[in-house]
Amino acid sequence: MITGTPEEQAAVRKRITNRLKRAQGQLNAVIASVEAGDTCRDIVTQLSAVTSALDRAGFAIISAAMRDCLADPEGAAEAEGLTQEELEKLFLSLA
Numbered sequence: 001m002i003t004g005t006p007e008e009q010a011a012v013r014k015r016i017t018n019r020l021k022r023a024q025g026q027l028n029a030v031i032a033s034v035e036a037g038d039t040c041r042d043i044v045t046q047l048s049a050v051t052s053a054l055d056r057a058g059f060a061i062i063s064a065a066m067r068d069c070l071a072d073p074e075g076a077a078e079a080e081g082l083t084q085e086e087l088e089k090l091f092l093s094l095a
Helices: 006-036 040-071 073-080 084-094
Strands: none
C-alpha cells in the first residue's frame, strides 16, 4: 500500500522498480562472471553490489510502508492483514 497522489505512488513504484532492475542486472553480471571463471575478487565485488542494490530497494519499500503506517495506521494494518507483532517479525527477519 503506497499512499499519496497517483503521481507520488507512481514515482515511488518507479524508484523501487529501478533499484530492483539494477540489482537484477548486477546479479546477471555475477552469474556471467562465475560462468566465465573470473577471479574471486571480481565476483565478490559484483556480489557486494547486488547485495547493496537489494538492501536499498528493501529500505525504499520499508520507508514507503512506514510513511503509510504513520499516515493511516489502521488502514495500513487492514490493507496488509498484519498485526504489529507480525510486521515486527517480518522486518526483523530482513535484518
